[in-house]
Amino acid sequence: MGEIVATLTARRSFVGSLCFLAVLSLFLLPASAWAVEPALDLTVKDKPLDAGEVLKIAFSRASGDSLGRTGIVRYELLRQAPGEAVFKVARSFAASQRLGRFTYDDTGLKPGKHYQYKVRTVGADGFTAETAPCPPTAPRRQWFFTNKLNTLVATAIFCAFVLGFIHAARRGRPxxxxxxxxxxxxxxxxxxxxxxxxxxxxxxxxxxxxxxxxxxxxxxxxxxxxxxxxxxxxxxxxxxxxxxxxxxxxxxxxxxxxxxxxxxxxxxxxxxxxxxxxxxxxxxxxxxxxxxxxxxxxxxxxxxxxxxxxxxxxxxxxxxxxxxxxxxxxxxxxxxxxxxxxxxxxxxxxxxxxxEPTLLGTLKGQDLFKMVCLGVICLGVLLMTLGVIFRGKPYDDILQLITVRSGS
Amino acid sequence: MDATAGSVVWTLVGGVVTLAIFSFLYKDNPLYKLAEHVAVGVSVGFLMVNYYYTVFMPKVWDNVVHKGQFDYLIPHILGLLLYSRFVPKWGWVSRLSLAFLLGAGSGMSIAPSLESRVLKQIEGTMASLVVWVPGDAWGTILQTLVSVFLVGGTIACLVFFLFSVEHKGKVGKLAYFGRLCIMAGFGASFGYTVMARVSLLIGRIQFLTQDWWKAIGQLFS
The missing domain is CATH 3.40.50 (Rossmann fold)
Incomplete structure (x- = not known):
């Protein structure tokens, strides 16, 4: 009987020691094991060549985050609009996304008004960490969309042809x-x-x-x-x-x-x-x-x-x-x-x-423009063919002029 | 009337109206006239209510009365001017709105049309005549022929639409080739669209033979 009591006492002291060690380890573990780090490299830029309603935001994962497998669940982009006292969630990104860098176009903003952003990292255990707010940034409106320059040039040429022929028609040219x-x-x-x-x-x-x-x-x-x-x-x-x-x-x-x-x-x-x-x-x-x-x-x-x-x-x-x-x-x-x-x-x-002379002039102007288009196509095809034959790209600059770029 | 009874009634009405419209295939008749007038009347009525709730209320009333954005009154006034046509003496005022609409409509469509219908097409046509498929001689020949046909066909089609040049001699032959290309394209488009239309017809016949027939059964049961 005494032997049994001694064994139980020994086991109890052993369990007690384990509990003590577990509690002690919680205090001794580095903070990074249970806290989360803030996201890195937050940048906010005005979207170029638009109506001034978009800001482009980008940030990188927190250090040590590997596709959300290290306890980070999501990143929340917080925005403070002009006149607002607090930051509100503008967009949430799951940390499991296969992205090295998160990007977001914040749309529907007011041109010329300053907005501030920061990113909140949210861990699985509810711990969060926030970046410092970025400097206030305002979306700017551009008056001229330079990506459409080719359209402007083509329109100008077309109008010039049409007006020229209308003038000629009015002067009696057959x-x-x-x-x-x-x-x-x-x-x-x-x-x-x-x-x-x-x-x-x-x-x-x-x-x-x-x-x-x-x-x-x-x-x-x-x-x-x-x-x-x-x-x-x-x-x-x-x-x-x-x-x-x-x-x-x-x-x-x-x-x-x-x-x-x-x-x-x-x-x-x-x-x-x-x-x-x-x-x-x-x-x-x-x-x-x-x-x-x-x-x-x-x-x-x-x-x-x-x-x-x-x-x-x-x-x-x-x-x-x-x-x-x-x-x-x-x-x-x-x-x-x-x-x-x-x-x-x-x-x-x-x-x-x-x-009617005016309408005939318009038609002739259109025809001349079509001929110019034919010439541009022939030139482009020639350059593209030469480019393939000689394995070079002498046509790139020409193509760049013609290419209609996508954009707002 | 509960939801099921309502859906049965509307299915029955839909079937009758479908048959009424199909009856035009035989000849014009009172049933078709009834369906036609109902369709026109209902659609105009729906249009008015729809415009009231989707255009007038959100774009005029809310913006002007609730938000105080009085610049929205400008298009509203332009729209109201159109009603001056009902007064012969002041009918000319409606032309201001029409002039604005035509001018703005034409002006706004020039640049997008030029971009989508001209520049994009030019960009798409500027392909190399020679297409090398590495390690595949037949592939190279085939792709090259396709490319030559694409570029040649586009140029020929453009020549067909030149109005300043008489279609005679070499130009005539090139324009004729362009016309053939256009007709070949139309043939393909025709077949494709007819298939889509046949699927619409199948949908209607399925409605008549399944939904409508079932609704008739429910009516008598």
Whole structure:
């Protein structure tokens, strides 16, 4: 019995010793074993070439952190906005991300206002460490986006060509334009409507006023409406866009006045249908089968409704001329319409039909610009080919000029 | 009406309207006219309510009344001027808004159009005619032919769209080749889009044969 008591006493003293050592080791361990270190190298910079609403923030992992395997759970980016007394969490980064350096674009900031940032390291045990706040930094707005310099130069060259040719056209210089079958057919179509005593249906596309194709279409509408006014027939213009609608009304009215038949203009013939794509298509289809127009002109921007419109138009026996720069819709018009005005021809149409010096000059200017583009392509292809053949890169500088860089 | 009953009713209505629209394939009829007018009326009504809540309230009312940002009144006034068309004497005032819209629309679309439709295309076309595939002679020949076709086709297409030059002689042949390339592209695009449209048709037929049919069954059960 005494032997058993002695053994138990010895064991108790042994367990007690272990506990004592464990508590002692907690005090003796270095602080880094249970605390966390702050992140390193915090930098805050203004994003160059933007509207002054972004700051670029970057920082490195805390010393000893290895993809979050050393007790650090996450890094929190704290931001102090102007007028705020405390730092608030702007973004949190998991420490397990395979990144050597964390980067973040803080967007939606106010230009010229100063922001301060710091990074908080959060450990698994809830311990945190913070970097010192960075100096106050303000996002700056740049007035000129130099990455778009090539676009500016191209626009300037293009405008110079157009203005030069307009000037020449006004001075009476003859301007040759080759025959475009689809545009010649517009006269034929309007004439057919006159002979048959039927109206002409003109659909100016379903896009908005800011679309180049819509603007081109409204230009053509003016010329077509003028011819229709001269022939004293009707034109029906159903509209999908509420802003294009009054413009179309004005264009047609102006054309009737110019032609000398203002009394023949009927404002109800240029009307708004609906903004919904397929409801609009259904309504135009209904108009085609009920009004039975002699000619359907679909000129402008079209989407999925193109084939629906063109097929219905073909079924009522109207002569159909379509034109759009929507590449995905052109095949449908090619198959279902009598004539198709393809892409660039749409922009040339108003000049071709009207033969006005200003518009002809514009067209010639565009042509010259296309020739310049052809030259640039040929030069670029030559340099690229030589570059591959000789294993060098003599073309890099040229390509740099042309390349449209991404950016805000 | 509970949610299930409501969904059954709307499925039935959807099926009837789908059939009404499909009836146009036979010929114009009162059922199609009804569906057409309902579609137009509902869409315009929806548009007005939608614009009120997504445009007028957040962009005009909230900014002007709640935030005191009175510069938002400028576009609002421009928009209101469009209504002057209802008064013939003052109809010309609406042209101010239209002029602004057209001018801004044209001006704002020039640079992006030039960038996306011209410069980007030029950049994409500037490829080497010779493409070396290391250790693969046939690969080199094939890739080179593809590159030559790509560059040649693009140049030919551009020549097709030159309006100042008569399409005769060598220019005519090049333009003709460009036209062939365009038509080949259209053919591929046509096939691709028709496939997508057929999938839409399948979706509608599935709706009629499954959802709608099931709703009819629920109606009579």
């Amino acid at each position: 301007m040759f334009i080759r025959r475009i079958a689809g545009l010649d057919a517009i006269d034929e179509a309007v004439g057919r409507c006159t002979e048959m005593g039927k109206p002409t249906l003109y659909v100016p596309g379903i896009s908005t006023i800011s679309d180049v194709a819509t603007i081109a279409s409204l230009n053509i509408l003016g010329q077509v409406a003028k011819k229709i006014a001269q022939y004293q027939t009707r034109i029906l213009v159903p509209n999908r866009d509420p802003i294009v609608f009054p413009v179309a009304q004005d264009v047609v009215k102006e054309a009737f006045i110019e032609a000398g038949y203002p009394h023949n203009y009927r404002s109800d013939d240029v009307y708004f249908v609906t903004n919904d794509q397929f409801a609009y298509a259904a309504a135009v289809c209904g108009t085609m089968v009920r009004e039975k127009p002699g000619a359907n002109l679909f000129l402008g921007m079209f989407y999925a409704e193109s084939l629906v419109l063109a097929e219905t138009g073909a079924s009522v026996g109207a002569i159909q001329i379509a034109g759009t720069d929507a590449i995905s819709q052109l095949p449908f018009f090619v198959t279902a319409c009598d004539y198709t005005i393809i892409g660039e021809e749409l922009y040339a149409a108003s000049a071709y039909i009207g033969r």
